[in-house]
Amino acid sequence: MTLDSAVMRFAGVVVLGSALAAHFINPAWIWLTLFAGANMFQASFTRFCPAAIVFKALGVRPGNTFK
Template identity: 65%
Template structure:
């Protein structure tokens, strides 16, 4: 698994979990989905991704998931 695919999988899982929590627990969980979306947009402009930094420290190899 590459760094790009790890970040995308993590973002997707967080979005799905937050939507489930918003539906079954409390509607305010939707703000976690908003946070993930804003973070993805800011990463596309700045290249700075906190999740990528954490995955790098965990030893996920760098590279593109899209060849």
């Protein structure tokens, strides 16, 4: 698994998990969904992603996007 796929998988889990939590637990969880979406949007322009930094520190091999 590359850094790019790890970040995309993590973002998908956060979005799906927080949307499910907003539906089944408390509507306030939608804020996490919005935060994840905003983070993905800004990362598409800046190539800066905090999750990529964490995954890189954990030893996930580099991809093409987050260097």
